[in-house]
Amino acid sequence: MKLSLAIVALALSAPALSFAQDSIAVHSGTIYPNTFSSGSANISPFTNTARRFNDWAISFGAGVPLVQSADLTSIKNGNGKNLFGYSAYVSIDKAITHAFGINLQYDRGETRQGWFNTKKSAPADASVNQKVGARTQYDAISLFGDINFSNLFRRVDNHSPYRWALHGYAGLGTLAFRAYQKDEMGSSMVSEVKPFNLKSMFAEAGAGLKFKVNSRIDVESRLMYVITGSDEFDGGGDKYSTINQIEEQVSDNFFNVTLGLSLKLGKHESHLMWHDPLQEMYYKLDVLGNKNQDIEVCKKGDLDNDGVCDDWDRQLDTPAGARVDGAGVALDTDLDGIIDLYDKCVTVPGPVENQGCPVVTxxxxxxxxxxxxxxxxxxxxxxxxxxxxxxxxxxxxxxxxxxxxxxxxxxxxxxxxxxxxxxxxxxxxxxxxxxxxxxxxxxxxxxxxxxxxxxxxxxxxxxxxxxxxxxxxxxxxxxxxxxxxxxx
Structure with a gap:
C-alpha cells in the first residue's frame, strides 16, 4: 500500500516537473495581439519565455504527529506522558501569484497514542481497565492552497529586507492507514482504510513560517491540523467498540509539527512567492528620484525675445513689442496685412499706405x-x-x-x-x-x-x-x- 501511494504521487508530479524550468525576459517581438480587443497597445503574448520569476519548488521535511482529539490521544492520556510519533513529507509547489500557490503533497508517518508506548510492555490489567496502547501508520496524498500572508498584507512603507514570510495552508486529500492496538495479550491490527475511497477523504489546515536562506533554499516550520473524518484512526477498534465509546467525537484528529526545506526550481534569480511588488515599485521610484534629469528648455534660445522659444517659433524676427500668438507670429487682429504694432486702426482693415486705417475721400x-x-x-x-x-x-x-x-x-x-x-x-x-x-x-x-x-x-x-x-x-x-x- 505504501509503495502504491508513492507511485501515484510521483505520477501526479511528473507533468508538473516537466514545466518547472521557466524564464522571463520581457518579450521583444514586433507582433502584438489586436489592441482593439485587448485594450492595450503595449502588450505581448504570455509564453514560457515571458516570465521574470521562478514559480516551482520541491519541499520536503520531517516532524512529529500528536493525536489530539480521539478516544486514545498522544497528549497526556491519563498517564501524564506524551507519546511522540514521526512523519515525513515531500511536495511539489506551484506559485500562481506572489500571494497564492498550490501544493501537491505526499505524507507518510506513524502516530502513537494511548496509555503507553507500544514498543514497551503492556500493563497486566491493560485490557480490563481499557488502558491500551495504539499506533497508526498512515500515508496521505493531498492538494492544498498556499496563501502568502506576508505578501498579501505587506505594509506600503515597509522597506526592510524581505527574509521572513508567514504562510497559511488548507486543502483536501485521501488518507490510508493501519491502526494497531496493544494490551497484555499482544498487538493486533484493529482497523484498515484503503486510499481513494469515500472513507479515506480528509482535510487539513495550518500555518508555516518560512525563512529565505538564499535565492534557492527556504527553511520552513509548519503546524498542520489534520481532520481524518474517521473514528477508527486512533486504534480504538471499530466504532461500536468499548474504547471508541470513551469520547463522543466521530473524527480522530491530530497535529503535525514539521521542519523542512524548499528547493526553488528554475533559472531565474528570484522566486515569485518572494517577490514584493511594493519593494520593486520603491526601487524604481528611488532610481527615478536619484536620476539626474536636466531638462533643457529653449535649447535654441529666443532670438526675437517674444516669449516663444525658437524651437517652435514660426516667426523668428518678430519686432520688439509686438504681441504674438502661441506660435510666435505677430498678431493682426483685422487681418489687413499690417501687424497690430504698426496698425493705427487695429479693428478696422485699411491699406498699408494709410497705416492700416480706411481711406477717407x-x-x-x-x-x-x-x-x-x-x-x-x-x-x-x-x-x-x-x-x-x-x-x-x-x-x-x-x-x-x-x-x-x-x-x-x-x-x-x-x-x-x-x-x-x-x-x-x-x-x-x-x-x-x-x-x-x-x-x-x-x-x-x-x-x-x-x-x-x-x-x-x-x-x-x-x-x-x-x-x-x-x-x-x-x-x-x-x-x-x-x-x-x-x-x-
Missing part, C-alpha cells in the same frame, strides 16, 4: 444726399421685419465712424423699409433702424451732436417701382430696407 453731395457710388461711406441693409444690425455690416459702420469723425459736417441717419406691411408699421420700423445705427456710431466714437436719426418708412425707396401693386425681386426689396447717411 471727399464725399460728393447731390441735393444734400451722400452719393453712395462714390464714397466709402456706404449704407447698410436689413433683414425683413428686423431692426437688428447684421454682423456683416459692422465693417461698413466702422468705416462710417472714421469718415464722420474726420469730417466737419453733421449727418442725418435715415432709415427706410420696403412696401410690405402697413404704412404705420413701416414708419416705426424705419425709425428703429435709424436709431440703432445712430446708437452704434455714437457708441463707437462719433460725437452725438454730429448725428440725427429719422425714419422715412416706405416713402424713400431706392427702387420706387417696388410698390404694393407690383411684384419686385427680393434683391430690390432688400435694397429698399436700408439705412443711409445724408449730409446737412
Amino acid at each position: 471727399s464725399v460728393p453731395v447731390k441735393d444734400g444726399l451722400v452719393d453712395e457710388s462714390e464714397t466709402k461711406l456706404e449704407g447698410i441693409e436689413f433683414n425683413l421685419n428686423s431692426d437688428k444690425i447684421l454682423p456683416s455690416n459692422t465693417p461698413i459702420l466702422n468705416n462710417a465712424v472714421n469718415y464722420i469723425n474726420s469730417s466737419n459736417g453733421t449727418y442725418t441717419v435715415i432709415g427706410t423699409t420696403d412696401t410690405r406691411a402697413s404704412e404705420a408699421y413701416n414708419q416705426k420700423l424705419s425709425e428703429r433702424r435709424a436709431k440703432n445705427v445712430k446708437d452704434y456710431l455714437i457708441k463707437n466714437g462719433v460725437q452725438s451732436d454730429k448725428l440725427n436719426a429719422v425714419g422715412r418708412g416706405e416713402k424713400d425707396l431706392k427702387y420706387p417701382e417696388c410698390n404694393p401693386a407690383t411684384k419686385c425681386p427680393e434683391w430690390k426689396n432688400r435694397a429698399n430696407r436700408r439705412v443711409y447717411f445724408e449730409a446737412k
Whole structure:
C-alpha cells in the first residue's frame, strides 16, 4: 500500500516537473495581439519565455504527529506522558501569484497514542481497565492552497529586507492507514482504510513560517491540523467498540509539527512567492528620484525675445513689442496685412499706405444726399421685419465712424423699409433702424451732436417701382430696407 501511494504521487508530479524550468525576459517581438480587443497597445503574448520569476519548488521535511482529539490521544492520556510519533513529507509547489500557490503533497508517518508506548510492555490489567496502547501508520496524498500572508498584507512603507514570510495552508486529500492496538495479550491490527475511497477523504489546515536562506533554499516550520473524518484512526477498534465509546467525537484528529526545506526550481534569480511588488515599485521610484534629469528648455534660445522659444517659433524676427500668438507670429487682429504694432486702426482693415486705417475721400453731395457710388461711406441693409444690425455690416459702420469723425459736417441717419406691411408699421420700423445705427456710431466714437436719426418708412425707396401693386425681386426689396447717411 505504501509503495502504491508513492507511485501515484510521483505520477501526479511528473507533468508538473516537466514545466518547472521557466524564464522571463520581457518579450521583444514586433507582433502584438489586436489592441482593439485587448485594450492595450503595449502588450505581448504570455509564453514560457515571458516570465521574470521562478514559480516551482520541491519541499520536503520531517516532524512529529500528536493525536489530539480521539478516544486514545498522544497528549497526556491519563498517564501524564506524551507519546511522540514521526512523519515525513515531500511536495511539489506551484506559485500562481506572489500571494497564492498550490501544493501537491505526499505524507507518510506513524502516530502513537494511548496509555503507553507500544514498543514497551503492556500493563497486566491493560485490557480490563481499557488502558491500551495504539499506533497508526498512515500515508496521505493531498492538494492544498498556499496563501502568502506576508505578501498579501505587506505594509506600503515597509522597506526592510524581505527574509521572513508567514504562510497559511488548507486543502483536501485521501488518507490510508493501519491502526494497531496493544494490551497484555499482544498487538493486533484493529482497523484498515484503503486510499481513494469515500472513507479515506480528509482535510487539513495550518500555518508555516518560512525563512529565505538564499535565492534557492527556504527553511520552513509548519503546524498542520489534520481532520481524518474517521473514528477508527486512533486504534480504538471499530466504532461500536468499548474504547471508541470513551469520547463522543466521530473524527480522530491530530497535529503535525514539521521542519523542512524548499528547493526553488528554475533559472531565474528570484522566486515569485518572494517577490514584493511594493519593494520593486520603491526601487524604481528611488532610481527615478536619484536620476539626474536636466531638462533643457529653449535649447535654441529666443532670438526675437517674444516669449516663444525658437524651437517652435514660426516667426523668428518678430519686432520688439509686438504681441504674438502661441506660435510666435505677430498678431493682426483685422487681418489687413499690417501687424497690430504698426496698425493705427487695429479693428478696422485699411491699406498699408494709410497705416492700416480706411481711406477717407471727399464725399460728393447731390441735393444734400451722400452719393453712395462714390464714397466709402456706404449704407447698410436689413433683414425683413428686423431692426437688428447684421454682423456683416459692422465693417461698413466702422468705416462710417472714421469718415464722420474726420469730417466737419453733421449727418442725418435715415432709415427706410420696403412696401410690405402697413404704412404705420413701416414708419416705426424705419425709425428703429435709424436709431440703432445712430446708437452704434455714437457708441463707437462719433460725437452725438454730429448725428440725427429719422425714419422715412416706405416713402424713400431706392427702387420706387417696388410698390404694393407690383411684384419686385427680393434683391430690390432688400435694397429698399436700408439705412443711409445724408449730409446737412
